[in-house]
Amino acid sequence: MSSVDGAPAVLARVPAGMHIDGRWVAAIDGEEFESVDPATGRVIARVPRAQAADVDRAVAAARSAFDDGRWGEAVSARDRARILHRMSDLVRERRDELVEIEVLDCGKPLADARGDIDEVAFMFEYYAGWATKIAGDIPPVGSDALSLVVREPVGVCGLIVPWNYPMLMAAQKVAPALATGCTVVLKPAEQTPLTALCMAAIAEEAGLPAGVLNVVTGFGVEAGEPMLTDPRVDKISFTGSLGVGRHIQRTCADQLKRVTLELGGKSPNIVFGDAPIAEAIVGTAAGIFGNQGEVCSAGSRVFVHASVYDEVLEGMVAQASAIRLGSGLDESTTMGPLVSARQRDRVRSFVDAAPGDGARHVFTGALPESAELAEGFFVAPSVFEVPDHSPAIAREEIFGPVATVFRFEDVDEVVRQANNTEYGLAAAIWTRDINLALTTARRVRAGVVWVNDSQPAPSESLWGGYKQSGVGRELGRYALDAYLETKQIYINLGS
Ligand code: ADP
Numbered sequence: 001m002s003s004v005d006g007a008p009a010v011l012a013r014v015p016a017g018m019h020i021d022g023r024w025v026a027a028i029d030g031e032e033f034e035s036v037d038p039a040t041g042r043v044i045a046r047v048p049r050a051q052a053a054d055v056d057r058a059v060a061a062a063r064s065a066f067d068d069g070r071w072g073e074a075v076s077a078r079d080r081a082r083i084l085h086r087m088s089d090l091v092r093e094r095r096d097e098l099v100e101i102e103v104l105d106c107g108k109p110l111a112d113a114r115g116d117i118d119e120v121a122f123m124f125e126y127y128a129g130w131a132t133k134i135a136g137d138i139p140p141v142g143s144d145a146l147s148l149v150v151r152e153p154v155g156v157c158g159l160i161v162p163w164n165y166p167m168l169m170a171a172q173k174v175a176p177a178l179a180t181g182c183t184v185v186l187k188p189a190e191q192t193p194l195t196a197l198c199m200a201a202i203a204e205e206a207g208l209p210a211g212v213l214n215v216v217t218g219f220g221v222e223a224g225e226p227m228l229t230d231p232r233v234d235k236i237s238f239t240g241s242l243g244v245g246r247h248i249q250r251t252c253a254d255q256l257k258r259v260t261l262e263l264g265g266k267s268p269n270i271v272f273g274d275a276p277i278a279e280a281i282v283g284t285a286a287g288i289f290g291n292q293g294e295v296c297s298a299g300s301r302v303f304v305h306a307s308v309y310d311e312v313l314e315g316m317v318a319q320a321s322a323i324r325l326g327s328g329l330d331e332s333t334t335m336g337p338l339v340s341a342r343q344r345d346r347v348r349s350f351v352d353a354a355p356g357d358g359a360r361h362v363f364t365g366a367l368p369e370s371a372e373l374a375e376g377f378f379v380a381p382s383v384f385e386v387p388d389h390s391p392a393i394a395r396e397e398i399f400g401p402v403a404t405v406f407r408f409e410d411v412d413e414v415v416r417q418a419n420n421t422e423y424g425l426a427a428a429i430w431t432r433d434i435n436l437a438l439t440t441a442r443r444v445r446a447g448v449v450w451v452n453d454s455q456p457a458p459s460e461s462l463w464g465g466y467k468q469s470g471v472g473r474e475l476g477r478y479a480l481d482a483y484l485e486t487k488q489i490y491i492n493l494g495s
Contacts (some may be wrong), residue, residue: 008044013097020215021060021214027051027218032048033219036191037107039337044104047194049222050216059156059226065183065212066183077134078132080128081128082128084124087203091202098120102194104328105191105192106163106164106166108291116165117167119171119459131180134480134484136151144492147490147491150486150488152485154258155183156183157185158185158187158227159236161240163188172239173186173237174186178212179480180483180484185214186215187216188217190219196217200215233257235258237261238261240262242422245470249261260473260482261470262470265465265469267299267301268417269302270428270440272431272433272436275308275431278315281318282319285320287299288403289335292335293400294399299454299455300404302405303406313383313385327372327376335381337377337379338378346398346399346400347400351364359384365381367380382402386406389420395421415443419443422467424467425465425466426465428453445466445467446465447464464478
């Protein structure tokens, strides 16, 4: 990163350059791109703009690091665990600066960024624990032979991450990849490259051998795409939009590269008539307005039973009107700007089109008044009622603070409507009836179902989608499978 005049002092903590083969380097052609503070629209940093030639160097470094065993046979699982623990400690030590850098780069409020960085620290700690517990199996095959099933790292992993939880999404992939003994080329989103560079600096300080974690900064087509077609890359793990996910799956099919995809959602949030109403209102609003609605699992389709419909709708409007938009660095802010002008314009275009498209506008909140934030990418939270799925805002992933509220009468109908989407990432169900909660949870076609809550994603558990929300699973022990191959070694013990 090269500094920009007048940029906040904390940005001096971001290393200069990309991290390739243990060195901090500029792009080969010297090009850079700008990183912008979404709250003010001001340029805060310039970062190397990687092209295919830079990615080639990073992939070569990761390939050598994998093939020469410097992160495999040369280190014990204990040593891998120790380095991951050290990374976790360093994230905790640098929490305040990482939080501030994250807020400056992606706009989210301080409290949210603190939650992210704390989970990053835990993620490294959690997978440090797994490094020493990845074991195989000895299936019985008769007395004349021994069959050993062993787990081995998949190899060089291209990890492509989005901008809504920049360091957390990177850690979600990097930590299990390193725990299993893979080597990595990490590409952060072009909107939010800074904390990925900090992660590489932390890894270096923790003693990770050179070439094991490489970070290339740049745009999708220039810095991400070359990894898809490079035969030295064994695995791609991607979190981002459905369109790019499809393209990645298609491109990787040529080499049968292993692929994990975590894509979008249009998640249902179902409030039954017997729900704990106060909690349901707060949780439902947080499920769509949290993190500015820039959440793949956001509960963007709110289904409310007719018996509590008016109360819940009123409650959601009260929650939305209590949201305070502002700079993420202001402690009193509860909603920051969207990540970019492009994202702001996209969300606004959905909101502007909604009334003419069959949705009834119920509420839109206030934008920040400060002149300092006049050029920021703010979109106020809004609530719409929809009769069915015909308005675009009821069907398409908006990735902004826009709630669409549906009324329902019976369980079969709401389950059918909840499943009436190409996505299947998450769902929330609010009820006091345990049978209703569990039967509905079983019937909803989604990878994550919350009962009387919305959005928790504990690193120890599981994440991933049904249908077009993705392929494969992340988090918990399930993520390990994404970075491991499984081999049988058969030994003839007979004569
Ligand atoms: P969004 O549209 O919300 O910005 P994307 O899915 O485009 O989300 O981006 C998620 C990540 O995927 C980013 O790191 C982006 O640079 C990367 N990306 C975008 N296009 C490609 C591509 N063709 N190949 C590889 N990576 C890509």
